[in-house]
Amino acid sequence: MSRRHKDEYNGPRYLVVDKQPHATVSEQFRTIRTNIMYSSVNTEIRSVLFTSDMAAAGKSTIASNMAVAYAQAGKKTLLLDADLRRPTSHETFRVANREGLSTLIVNDIPFQEVIKSTEFENLDLITSGPIPPNPAELLSASKLEAIMIRLMTHYDMVIMDSPPILSVTDAQLLSKHANGVVLVTDVGSNNRNRLNEAKDLLNKAGANIIGIVLNGRPKQYKRDGPYYHYQESTVT
Ligand SMILES: Nc1ncnc2c1ncn2[C@@H]1O[C@H](COP(=O)(O)OP(=O)(O)OP(=O)(O)O)[C@@H](O)[C@H]1O
Ligand SMILES: [Mg+2]
Structure with a gap:
């Protein structure tokens, strides 16, 4: 792994909507x-799932900022870290990750034990929990459906x-x-074939694709923040 590659995974996921609410990029999150x-x-x-075609596209940064943006709008919001392979929400919100989604699926424990409040009013967090050896198997468990139904009765918005x-x-x-x-x-490294492949996989799963976020800071597009394009179900 090159240094640049390593840094990409270890860098902070900046909560710009909190720290710089008036920045252009924060306005973009509110527009999304x-x-x-x-x-x-x-x-x-x-409930909205954030995924990407390739690794390190900015999913966790965008999901976290979106969760804060929803909470700022007065919505009772939950950020659910369902990345059971490379979770980061516990780092972003500086909380422990001893229990979380993986523990909730595997054990019969009360929700209160895994739901963490954050420094933000209206925003709760369920971290990934310990990384399991078989993430896909856990996510196929019928218990996840019951968990999601329960969460959606408690929150106005669940960001995953x-x-x-x-x-994977x-x-x-x-x-x-x-x-x-x-x-x-x-936006700096995407490619049409990969995006189409990602779209096909989501369609096969019956997903409701509601938009695409082109994230990056290429000089030719923007001075700062994620440059996004967002519209109803288009990735062509
Ligand atoms: N718009 C942006 N401007 C500057 N840095 C960004 C931006 N988006 C993401 N980053 C940085 O890029 C790195 C990767 O972002 P992030 O962890 O959000 O990606 P990811 O898609 O969740 O990665 P993974 O596939 O590993 O889960 C982080 O260090 C993050 O701080
Ligand atoms: Mg991530």
Whole structure:
């Protein structure tokens, strides 16, 4: 692993919507929030899965900022770290990760034991829990459905983080439990074939793709933050 590659995985996931609420990028997160609200006329979107084509596209950064943006709007929000392979939400929100989603699926423990409050009003967090040897098997368990139903009765919005869809099957499994899926891609390195492949995998799983976020800071596009394009179900 090159140094640059290693740094990509270890860098902080900056909560810009909290630290710089007036920055352009924070406004963009709020726009994504509005667009999610209007993305579906018939179904109210109350759970959104963030996945990506490739690793390190910015899913966790965007999911965390979106969760804060929802909480700031007064929505009772839960960030669910369903990336049971490379979880980061416990680092971003500086909480322990001794128990979380993996423990909730495997053990019969009360929800209160895994739900952590954060420094943000209206925002709770369920971290990944210990990384299991068989993440896809855990995510296929029928218990996940029951967990999601329970969470959605308690929260206005459940934001889920996940691994990249072209690498492992987890996001396909998780997409069944989300009202909508947002595909994040790194604008500096994405490619049409990969995006189409990601879209096909999500469609095969019956996912409701509600948009794509083009994340990155290429000089030719933006001065700062994620450059995004967002519209109803298009990745062509
Ligand atoms: N728009 C951005 N501007 C600057 N840095 C960013 C941006 N988006 C993400 N990063 C940085 O890129 C790195 C990877 O981001 P992140 O961990 O969110 O990606 P990921 O898709 O969740 O990765 P993984 O596939 O490992 O789960 C992090 O160090 C993060 O701080
Ligand atoms: Mg991540």
